[in-house]
Amino acid sequence: MCLAIPVQVKEIKNNNRAVVDNNGVNFEVSTNLVENLKVGDFVLIHAGFILEILTHDDAREKLALLEEFYQKTGRGKNGKE
Amino acid sequence: MAKSDKNKIKNLAAAIRELVDDNPITLMEVCGTHTMAIARYGIKSLLPPSLDIVSGPGCPVCVTSAQDIQFAIDLANQKDCLVATFGDMIKVPGESSNLGSAQNVEVVYSPFDALEMAEQNPGKEIVLLGLGFETTTPLIASLIKSAASSNLGNFSVLPMHKLVPPALELLISDPDSKLNGFILPGHVSAVTGTRYFKFLETTGIGGVVSGFTPLDIMESIYVLIADITAGRTRVLNNYERVVRTEGNPKAFNLIWEVYEPEDSKWRGIGTIPTSGLSIREKYADFDANCKFELKKREVEEPIGCICGEILMGRKKPNDCKHFGKSCTPLYPVGPCMVSSEGTCAAWYKYNKE
Numbered sequence: 001m002c003l004a005i006p007v008q009v010k011e012i013k014n015n016n017r018a019v020v021d022n023n024g025v026n027f028e029v030s031t032n033l034v035e036n037l038k039v040g041d042f043v044l045i046h047a048g049f050i051l052e053i054l055t056h057d058d059a060r061e062k063l064a065l066l067e068e069f070y071q072k073t074g075r076g077k078n079g080k081e
Numbered sequence: 082m083a084k085s086d087k088n089k090i091k092n093l094a095a096a097i098r099e100l101v102d103d104n105p106i107t108l109m110e111v112c113g114t115h116t117m118a119i120a121r122y123g124i125k126s127l128l129p130p131s132l133d134i135v136s137g138p139g140c141p142v143c144v145t146s147a148q149d150i151q152f153a154i155d156l157a158n159q160k161d162c163l164v165a166t167f168g169d170m171i172k173v174p175g176e177s178s179n180l181g182s183a184q185n186v187e188v189v190y191s192p193f194d195a196l197e198m199a200e201q202n203p204g205k206e207i208v209l210l211g212l213g214f215e216t217t218t219p220l221i222a223s224l225i226k227s228a229a230s231s232n233l234g235n236f237s238v239l240p241m242h243k244l245v246p247p248a249l250e251l252l253i254s255d256p257d258s259k260l261n262g263f264i265l266p267g268h269v270s271a272v273t274g275t276r277y278f279k280f281l282e283t284t285g286i287g288g289v290v291s292g293f294t295p296l297d298i299m300e301s302i303y304v305l306i307a308d309i310t311a312g313r314t315r316v317l318n319n320y321e322r323v324v325r326t327e328g329n330p331k332a333f334n335l336i337w338e339v340y341e342p343e344d345s346k347w348r349g350i351g352t353i354p355t356s357g358l359s360i361r362e363k364y365a366d367f368d369a370n371c372k373f374e375l376k377k378r379e380v381e382e383p384i385g386c387i388c389g390e391i392l393m394g395r396k397k398p399n400d401c402k403h404f405g406k407s408c409t410p411l412y413p414v415g416p417c418m419v420s421s422e423g424t425c426a427a428w429y430k431y432n433k434e
Contacts, residue, residue, distance in 0.1 A: 001141050001169055001422060002216040002268040003114055030193055032223040033332040044271060044323055047167070048191025049220045052271045052329050054322055 004046040006054055009039050020045065086296045093299040094127040100303075100310050107133045107259045108305055109252070109394050111245060112266035113140035113422025114293055120431040122295040124302075132306070135394035136427070138248050138347060139266060141213045141241075142169045142420035143392060146346040147380040149241045151175035155375055156208050156239070157183035162373075163202065164239075165195035166210040173419045176380045192217075196224050199236035208369045211240040211358075215277075216268045218242045218358065219332035222339035225360065225367045239369035240360055243345060245269055246280065247356035252393060253284050260394065262305040263288035264298070267320045272336075274328025275318045282314050292320040339364055348416055349382060349389025386415035391424050398428040405429060 010026060011019040018031050020043065030049045031037055042054040110116060116136045119125065125134060138144050154175045157164040164180065168188045171181040180186050189195050195209040211221045221238055228236045245266065252258060265278055265288040281288050287308055291301035301319045308315055318324055336358070345357020360368040370377075382389075385403060390396040398404045398417070408414035410426055417423035 001113055001167070001213055001420075002266060004216070004268045004271070030191075030220075030223070032227075033219055033329065033335070035331055044268070046216060046268065047220055048193045049223070051216065051219075051268065051332065052323055 002046070004044045004051055006042055007045055009037060009041045009043055009050075012037060012039060018050065020050075086294075089296055090127070090299050093296075093303045097127075097132070097299075097303050097306050098129050100306050101129050101132055103131050105131050105133065105259070106261045106306065106309060107135060107394070108262045108264060108302065109135050109137045109260050110264040110266075110291075111137040111139040111249065112264075112269065113143075113420065114268070115139065115264055115266070115291065115298065116424055116427050117422055118293050118295070118298060120427040122298070123431075124295065124298055127299070128302070132302075134264075134302075135260075135397075136391070136424040137252060137263075137394055138350065138392040140417070140420050140422045140424075141217070141243055142173060143388065143416040143423045144243055144248075144347040144350070145170070145173065145212065145241050145416070146348045147175055147382055148346065148377055149239075150180070151380045152375075152377045153208075153210055153239060154178060154180055154183045155378075156369065156373065157186045159185075159206075159373070159375065161204065162206045162208060163187055163198065164208045164210065165189045165192075165198060167212055169420050169422075170210060170212060172413060173416050174383065174413070192221050192224055196227060196233070196236060199228070199233050203235060205235060206372075207236050209236070209238045211238040211242055214243055214245055214266070214269050215272050215333070215336065216266075218340065219272060219329075219335045222335040225339050225364050226335070228367055229364055234366070237367050237369040237372050238360065240340065240358055242340065242358040243347065244342065244356050244358065246277065247353050248347070248350075249278075249281065250284075251350075251353055253286050255393065257395065260286055261309050262286060264301050264305070265290040265316070267292050267297075267323060270318075270320065270324045270328065272328050272332045274330075274333070275316055275324060275326050277328065278316045281316050285314050287314040287316060289317045289319050290324050292323065347392070349386070349392055351389075383414050388415035388417045388425070391417055398425040401425070 007020040007022045043050045199207040270290045289301040340358035342355040343359040413419040417425040
């Protein structure tokens with residue numbers, strides 16, 4: 001039920017709505033739950049609402065976790081994984 | 082799936098096998114979308130036999146009490162009332178029937194549609210079923226505020242929301258619990274932030290907030306196992322492209338602006354203190370519990386259904402005498418089979434044998 005999908009913002013309207021693009025299909029969602037939304041942002045939508053704006057750079061913490069993995073296993077450090 | 086992802090998953094599976102020995106380790110996912118992803122991608126087949134992953138009470142449809150569902154059905158059978166709900170809820174049995182056979186029910190994709198229905202049907206009372214965890218609740222809170230600011234008198238919400246942390250506390254405090262760690266819900270955390278789950282660090286049972294791709298899940302399992310085998314208890318974020326430490330404060334604060342915590346009945350589990358939400362008095366005009374003369378009544382749960390024990394991770398679907406026989410997705414007995422994200426539905430679809 002907590003299904004959410006990433007889409008890109010195409011147009012911001014003035015009634016707390018925005019048009020988003022999901023693989024070429026455009027539809028309107030509510031912007032009530034987020035602030036500082038910009039055209040071009042990638043966002044996560046859930047049941048017709050933008051739930052969160054996604055960060056483009058994935059994950060300092062994730063990289064640290066993978067680093068730990070590489071150290072423990074000695075695998076894949078230089079893209080050979 | 083990218084080839085590099087496949088290789089990473091293989092390597093993670095190998096690394097996990099190196100970390101665990103014959104001592105049993107049990108992890109629990111508490112999100113229906115994780116339940117489905119783990120079943121669909123065959124994640125368990127990649128793990129050593131001593132490592133078990135069980136499903137917790139992560140499907141809000143599954144944990145809605147029969148009493149609440151029956152009340153929704155009763156409302157939907159009232160003249161001039163129209164109950165709007167997410168489609169997941171339609172087949173869940175109440176006392177003897179379900180919402181699908183009630184008189185006035187409309188399935189909505191977004192709760193926003195219910196607000197539009199109220200505007201377009203001034204002669205009807207539109208009741209939106211306030212379903213879901215912390216992910217969905219802010220959406221519905223925002224609609225209640227919109228309805229209040231535009232004085233939309235024919236719109237109300239029947240609150241059935243549930244909160245995740247009290248359920249985790251109950252699971253941990255169970256003396257029979259064999260849990261060693263949680264795969265934490267990614268989209269709940271998008272709203273609440275990882276700090277919402279920090280309390281776990283004092284319980285000895287840690288968790289990793291996870292995304293939903295097979296690689297996300299395998300990484301999260303690896304990190305959990307690494308912590309468990311090293312004797313560390315941490316709450317970590319392995320979904321940083323979506324989840325911040327502080328979550329989405331605007332969405333999170335909306336929950337508390339409109340709702341306050343109350344004790345809530347979970348199907349098959351019973352009442353968990355402060356695990357539900359009621360609408361604050363300020364918004365009582367939009368609370369279906371206050372608005373109608375009709376009140377909730379006691380309803381029995383289906384006999385022989387072990388959904389409660391499955392939701393607590395104590396039993397597996399094939400421990401149930403109904404499973405796959407008198408209980409199938411087409412003719413479900415209990416809510417874990419009804420909801421497409423229920424544990425029994427996932428088992429039936431992906432590993433019935």
